[in-house]
Amino acid sequence: MESDVRFRFEGALASENELDFYEASRFQYGAARFIYTLHHFRRTGRIVQRITPSQVDSTFRISTPQKGSWEILVFEAAKTAAATVIQVPIQAMVQFGLQSVFPPKLLASNTNNEFDTAQNDALMKALQIIESNQQQNAKQTDELLKLLAEAKSTANDNLEERLCERISAIEDSLKRDIYLKNYPVLAEVTSDRKIDLIQKTRPQIREMGYPLRKSAETLDIQVAEDQTPYSSTIRLSDVETLDDAKILDETVIVVGSLKKFDKETGWGEMRQHETGKIVRFVVKRAEKRKKLSEVLDAMSSDVVMISGNPVVDATNSLKYYIFEEYVGDHEGE
Numbered sequence: 001m002e003s004d005v006r007f008r009f010e011g012a013l014a015s016e017n018e019l020d021f022y023e024a025s026r027f028q029y030g031a032a033r034f035i036y037t038l039h040h041f042r043r044t045g046r047i048v049q050r051i052t053p054s055q056v057d058s059t060f061r062i063s064t065p066q067k068g069s070w071e072i073l074v075f076e077a078a079k080t081a082a083a084t085v086i087q088v089p090i091q092a093m094v095q096f097g098l099q100s101v102f103p104p105k106l107l108a109s110n111t112n113n114e115f116d117t118a119q120n121d122a123l124m125k126a127l128q129i130i131e132s133n134q135q136q137n138a139k140q141t142d143e144l145l146k147l148l149a150e151a152k153s154t155a156n157d158n159l160e161e162r163l164c165e166r167i168s169a170i171e172d173s174l175k176r177d178i179y180l181k182n183y184p185v186l187a188e189v190t191s192d193r194k195i196d197l198i199q200k201t202r203p204q205i206r207e208m209g210y211p212l213r214k215s216a217e218t219l220d221i222q223v224a225e226d227q228t229p230y231s232s233t234i235r236l237s238d239v240e241t242l243d244d245a246k247i248l249d250e251t252v253i254v255v256g257s258l259k260k261f262d263k264e265t266g267w268g269e270m271r272q273h274e275t276g277k278i279v280r281f282v283v284k285r286a287e288k289r290k291k292l293s294e295v296l297d298a299m300s301s302d303v304v305m306i307s308g309n310p311v312v313d314a315t316n317s318l319k320y321y322i323f324e325e326y327v328g329d330h331e332g333e
Contacts, residue, residue, distance in 0.1 A: 004224040005094055007031060007208075008071035011217025019070050023211040027219075028072075030207025035060055035074060037200055038093040045085035047196040049278065060090075070216065091223030091230075092183045095176050097201050098221065098232050100194050101242070104130050104173045110241060111166045119158075123151035123167065130170070141174055148174075165237045172232050179230055195317050202242050202313060209239035245319055248310045254279065254321060255330050258299045258306075263292065268323075273303055273330065280320040281308055294326040303330040 007027075013019055019027070033051055039059065040048040063073040076090050086093070108130040111117070117124045126147040129140065136144060148171050155163040180186055189197075209219060212235065222231040254270065259278065261268035266283040283291050298304045305328055308321030 005035070005074045005091055006071055006220075006222040006224070007074070008069055008220040008222060009211055009216035009218070010069045010220065012215055014070040014211070014216035017070055019211050019215040023213065023215045024070075026207050026210035030204045030210070031074070034097065034201055034204040034208060035090070035094070037197075037204065038097050039090060041193075041197060042086045042088065042090070042093050043084050045193070047193070047200050086185055086189075088183045088185060092180070092186065094221060094223060095179055095230070095232065096183075096186050096189075097197065098205070098234075099173065099176045099180060100198050101202055101205055102169065102173050102238065104136075104170060104177065107166070107170045107173055111163075111170065114166070115160075115163050120151050120154050120163075122147045122154065123163075126151060126170075136174070136177070138178075141178060144174055145171060162237055165235050168233065169235070169238055176232060199313075199317055199319070205234070206239055206242045209234055209236070209242075212236040212239055242313075245311055245313055247322065248312060250309070251307050251324060252310055252321070253305050253307050253327060254281075255303065255305050257301075257303055258295070261295050261299060263288075268295065270306070279318065281306070281323045282320060283323045291323065291325070295323065298326040301329050304328065305330050 009019060009027075036051055036056055037048060040046070040051075059076055060074055061077050063075070088096075108127045111123075112127050112131070117127060126144050129144060129147075130136070133140065148167050152164050152167045152171075155167060212219060217235070219234040220231050221234065255273040256270045256279075257273070259269045259271055266285060266288045268281050268283075269278050270281060271278055283295065298306060304326065306321075306326055307324040309324065310321055311319045313319055
């Protein structure tokens with residue numbers, strides 16, 4: 001086997017080698033899409049817009065769930081093709097995908113916003129260091145891990161269970177940074193590509209964590225390389241941060257061509273004029289009948305301007321626009 005990725009649920013029902021049937025199916029759906037999204041990105045350097053049966057090959061297989069918790073092993077049955085754009089094993093892509101969604105700086109910022117850290121000196125110092133530096137060197141990382149261990153001990157003494165979980169998430173993220181330094185080619189992925197990857201994989205990771213609602217307490221994602229295992233842990237509090245979506249209190253003019261619109265659901269897609277990227281928009285259910293004619297008028301023109309409210313996720317990455325109005329045709333320069 002060239003690559004192993006082991007998904008292991010622990011605690012609650014998982015400690016009896018069981019998961020809720022529905023939650024287990026949601027996990028497998030999310031995990032399969034996560035793996036194939038990363039595989040496609042590794043192979044082509046592009047984010048797949050939609051995973052269809054024709055795009056899914058038989059590269060990955062799973063074994064029978066193992067006893068001693070609830071775990072499943074995913075292995076890559078075929079060697080990586082020479083034409084692969086990003087020449088790294090799938091286990092590195094898995095950790096890269098997790099790190100893109102859960103970077104140290106974002107986790108530190110969320111922890112600062114959620115908790116009063118003034119009573120935990122070690123944590124306050126660690127968060128300040130992380131938020132002031134985009135990348136830590138080896139010495140800084142060692143110092144941070146010591147500070148976080150001290151901070152977690154203080155939080156444990158104060159019975160602050162959720163804060164302990166958030167500190168553990170930051171520790172995991174710093175260790176992933178160390179692991180990913182073994183694959184310098186991943187540092188060359190552009191910020192635009194990484195944003196696209198985050199937008200695609202966030203909901204997949206959320207699906208993977210579905211059993212953490214009642215079937216399990218943690219999900220360990222373990223990769224094996226040269227017989228040396230490396231593991232990242234996802235908790236319910238991590239998954240909950242992926243549900244954060246907010247509507248910005250501003251109206252944005254979007255220029256592009258409308259590619260599709262579903263009259264029943266109110267969802268549509270638009271190709272931005274300058275970037276060529278596909279962005280989604282939605283017409284509110286209560287306004288769908290009133291604004292349907294505007295959308296259809298916009299679809300009959302080549303390049304148009306529409307206005308809408310941006311909806312962003314916890315990383316402030318755009319998810320979609322809430323359609324306001326068809327402003328008019330765009331006059332080219």
